Amino acid sequence: MHICHVNLARGFSGGERQTVNLIRQLAERGIHQTLVARPGSRLFDELEGTPLFTGRECRHFLKGHGKPADLWDLVHCHDGKGVYWGLLERFFRKTPYVITRRVDNPLGKGGGTKLAYRMASRVACLSSAIQNAVQDRVPDAKTTVIPSSFSGFPSSEERVSAIRQRFDGKVLVGQVGRLLQHKGYHVTIEAARKLVTSHPEIQFLFIGEGPDEDWLRDLAAGLPNIQFVGFQQDVGNWLAALDVFVFPSLSEGLGSTILEAMQHEVPVIASRAGGIPDLIKNGENGILVEPGDPDTLRVAIETLVVNERQREWLTRRAIQGLAGFSPNTVAERYLSLYKHVLFEFGE
Known part of the structure; x- marks a missing residue:
């Protein structure tokens, strides 16, 4: 053949x-x-x-x-x-x-x-x-x-530890992918704005590059809880260093990056858009929020940040369902x- x-x-x-x-x-x-x-x-x-x-x-x-x-x-x-x-x-x-x-x-x-x-x-x-x-x-x-x-991006304990030390004392909430409007980064920025005072321990990381980066940086200007770290070749290490992964796309065919986060045992919050519900069953292996709604995203982030047992439950169930992907x-x-x-x- x-x-x-x-x-x-x-x-x-x-x-x-x-x-x-x-x-x-x-x-x-x-x-x-x-x-x-x-x-x-x-x-x-x-x-x-x-x-x-x-x-x-x-x-x-x-x-x-x-x-x-x-x-x-x-x-x-x-x-x-x-x-x-x-x-x-x-x-x-x-x-x-x-x-x-x-x-x-x-x-x-x-x-x-x-x-x-x-x-x-x-x-x-x-x-x-x-x-x-x-x-x-x-x-x-x-x-x-x-x-x-999923691609099975590798990670090493040493490199993951180094990333976490760089943000010592912070709860890391990350979004990974091309910096494009339909990926919902602006929704994450608004959620971060609502959390900057009540949860100063949360640090948002945007991992990637793309044509809408300047626009997004302007939206995030003055927010100390957001950092653009650019494209990272060792994305598996960055995923493994996260406490929560967010994926608030406005439209999405499937969202394979969700699978990468699951594989690294990071709980996922994603929007109920496109094919994402094919991957996530709300409350079972992740949390679904309404697309374009920073308030529901904020609440979901707060919920997982303060509830370690729920994070562990979601990641355990997510890992169990990965064989088919x-x-x-x-x-x-x-x-x-x-x-x-x-x-x-x-x-």
Whole structure:
């Protein structure tokens, strides 16, 4: 079996991390793979040395389709532009393709987008919210739900201890990810503003970078309980150092960073938005709050900060439910999907 993965994203965020996770897992199973990505993509660096793997640079979905000698059995499209690359492969070579849809916003109204999703052998949606969004626009799309995996970012006691010593005496509440408005950092800032006097022991850490950083820094100006620590290569250590993880997104396909926090045994407070309720059952393995509401976020943070037993309960239940989101489990589900599609296509 030869799988061609296509990810033409310009940056490197959650979807690209999931692409790397899957390719590595499939390589361990002896699957021959090609990756089509933009020149200079970090994806190539992350996958350097992966066995049975070939990289191919491509600037546009109209290009990079190669020669007949490069035939693969199936194309897996991991981002929006890659969807059209897969559609062209279907027309030119009669090659089946599958799509992973990672966002819960409505599909584009253009005829090309509808055709691409209708022609796909399967559309793997990260959550039920995404599946509903796809089916609303393309009712005859063949959809299934396959979630993201956690990445298993490592941590070391020494490094975690050093981070905690840097904020000695503080209760660390952190948010990790791209600094974008829809991720709800501004909601966290307002919650922090309401807690700055009543709970001076709480220190909020924003771990990441992004295009809305200047706007968010302006919103947080004068708040001593907020610190922007930037992108951190050893994000596992920073997650493990937290006492509480917050994820108040206004919209979210799934929220794989929640899984990373759970894996490091950090209790999670997240918004009831998009696919997040697929991961969190309120009061069982985390706390859900209303999106865009800093008051309910503040109350949830206060509750966990003062209640160590509840934090332990939530993290214990969260760990118990992680098996279904391991890189191994998710890779097996995709491998089964590939085999099923190829069987159908060969009939």
